[in-house]
Amino acid sequence: MPSFTTSLVSISLALFGSVSAQSPHYCPLLGPVYPPPTNLSNDPTFATAIQDITSVLDDATNNGSLSETSISVQIFDASDAAPLLNFAYTADNINTTLGVSTVDQDTVFRVGSVSKLWTMVLLLIEEGLWPFQESVARFVPELHEAASKLQWDPRRRRDGINHLDWGEVSIRELASHMAGVARDYGVLDLAGMSSQMEQLGFPALAPSEIPPCGNPDPCSREQFFNGLLQSHPIVPTSSTPVYSNAAFQILAYALETMTGQSYEVLLQRDIITPLGLNGTYYKTPNISLGVVPNDSGEYWWNFDLGDEGPAGGIFSSTRDMATLGQAILGSSLFPKSITRRWMKPVTHTSSLDYSVGAPWEIVSFGDERPIDIYSKAGDIGAYSSIIALSPDHNVGFTVLAAGADGHAKVALAADLISAKLIPGLEESAKDQATARFEGTYAASNGTNSSIEITTDDGPGLLVTSWINNGTNMIQSMMTLGHAQDPSTFSIRLYPTGLESPGQISFRALMPPTLSTFGNGPFTSSCITWVVVDGQVYGNVGIDEFVFNVDEMGIVNSILPRVLRTTLSKT
CATH class of the missing domain: 3.40.710.10 (DD-peptidase/beta-lactamase superfamily)
Structure with a gap:
């Protein structure tokens, strides 16, 4: 039996895995693609x-x-x-x-x-x-009484056209x-201009049908409920x-x-x-x-x-x-x-x-x-x-x-x-995110580990290079996602809205970057939200990234958390 993670990957491939390259369709999550601009x-x-x-x-x-x-x-x-x-x-x-x-x-x-x-x-x-x-009837006595009366009157209770059950509101x-x-x-009821209405073909109203308030004098609470409940x-x-x-x-x-x-x-x-x-x-x-x-x-x-x-x-x-x-x-x-x-x-x-x-x-x-x-x-x-x-x-x-x-x-x-x-x-x-996050981040311990981040015509922060101990992690992510064509694959980081003192959280989306998914809503809708955190390694999502910032909000390092490492901005 395939694992749930494998199923998520299969869903992703089924929905993202065909067609031509015209203008890309990136399918970011609902919400901002960059942190909100400041100053x-x-x-x-x-x-x-x-x-x-x-x-x-x-x-x-x-x-x-x-x-x-x-x-x-x-x-x-x-x-x-x-x-x-x-x-x-x-x-x-x-x-x-x-x-x-x-x-x-x-x-x-x-x-x-x-x-x-x-x-x-x-x-x-x-x-x-x-x-x-x-139920609003819990807090408004007039509506509680109306709801109680309706429950004891089967004929009116079945008459949904004429009677509202306030107990369910x-x-x-x-x-x-x-x-x-x-x-x-009452407010601006056209009964206030009855002569004009009759000239337009409407019937004359009986006195009991004319609201006693609302035009021009406002209704009292008693008048309001007496009329509204009818x-x-x-x-x-x-x-x-x-x-x-x-x-x-x-x-x-x-x-x-x-x-x-x-x-x-x-x-x-x-x-x-x-x-x-x-x-x-x-x-x-x-x-x-x-x-x-x-x-x-x-x-x-x-x-x-x-x-x-x-x-x-x-x-x-x-x-x-x-x-x-x-x-x-x-x-x-x-x-x-x-x-x-x-x-x-x-x-x-x-x-x-x-x-x-x-x-x-x-x-x-x-x-x-x-x-x-x-x-x-x-x-x-x-x-x-x-x-x-x-x-x-x-x-x-x-x-x-x-x-x-x-x-x-x-x-x-x-x-x-x-x-x-x-x-x-x-x-x-976007401009502020570029100035703040763009650059090369590298390990300070001498290992061949680095990541390069920029922005382009698409949304979010784009990972253009990612090496861990000499391994090309973009290629590794393509392998995990069963992606074949590098030109249709991208790793883009989006803010999650989660923050800690000195840290800002992002998640990566890595679907193939394709222009057309299908002709109807079942095939053309964005379902990237389904695959977030879909693959984890040691209980950490492969898509989880955290930026470290100083007290002025300046970015100084990035944590690809699945790799258990910190890469400093160079």
Whole structure:
């Protein structure tokens, strides 16, 4: 019977072992192919990207599609308090009597549904991830009562079209829009414009069918649940993502039960005060702090969401949004293990490059490998916003906007920024990795042992020569991998994210470098993740490498750990 290791090699050969050499397909692991770039504010490669971003934003605001929208943009690095870019544009069509006359990084905007991100951060600070699998009915009495009544009514329990079983709705499903619950109750219900609706052919509503709140007055908790529990389910739980504001109102109620504190108190205590935020508010601040579009800006500034505030009611500035983004990337508010588990997709959408988290909207860039950007966008009337984080680079950006058609304008700005930012970050990471790791490493004990590392057009650190006691280890690795053609074989090192004091961990991937695997997903998908640590010698993976660094982070040696040796940089 073949060993498991042999089976892994066979799988690798079956999937990597044919076809021609056009542009190589390297199949790195998910995640960064170089350590995240640092000191970007002084990086000449990245400075070019910032100049390009500034130029495209100048063109879009002065002459293009963003010219009628006031925006504030900040690009930030998790390890640098100073912003990498501040950009602000003040449109002509604003009310300077009520609000600011010039937009800057401290101008306050409504951030709409980006409030959901603040709500999730509060939940993680207070409770961590343990509640995710719990039924929300455990923490919300109104839902517990509804779930209990459903269990005692077999007819309604079988009626899945009209009745939602709240006992099966988890905190995680609410947080990731997978609960199948109604989008809202009362807020902006079209019953508020019944005469226009009747002219469009809709029937007149009986008084009992018209929500008593939400337009314009916010619903009380009692009114909210009385209406929501009569709303029809949208889809079964955990079947497909369907956006819901009501889900985050319920999450806030659950959080208040867990903590015994109001949402407003938690926001101030857990985020605003520790991060030193001066431009973030839960209750409507003085309008003089904000930018107010002439078209309905005052109305939307003062629009009261009541208890739906945790879903869309927060006010903030780009300075404060960037500070929150830095805290998330740097895990300064909760442990890194929680950050890693949280910043993962929960479900696909029907777009292959767009997934959903809790509450992340995750977009993927790149052809050779996916670069996932964890974002959250929001809209409320005349105000739109987005925050976007790249964990691969420890960098993010935020865009706040005020004006007509804000969602489309913010999405355009995010596209314009990303098109320059992501390639710039990739290039900076590669340049810094080249300067830091490239070179020849050799044994100091007189044995014929050395390794040469560089970078090329492919990803990761490339091993171009590797000798151990006179033996060509690249050829040895080809023999172990049953590879025949040296031109299709490479050893590339990728960072694992594991670090110890004075050490950085990498793993090598050694599949044949081939251009085409097959025509369908079973044959064309990258499965390099299956073969990592697939061959071990004395309980050490042949693919494990560790770099030693000094207190300044300068690389001085490498350990190919399977060889039980240290090679010093020459």
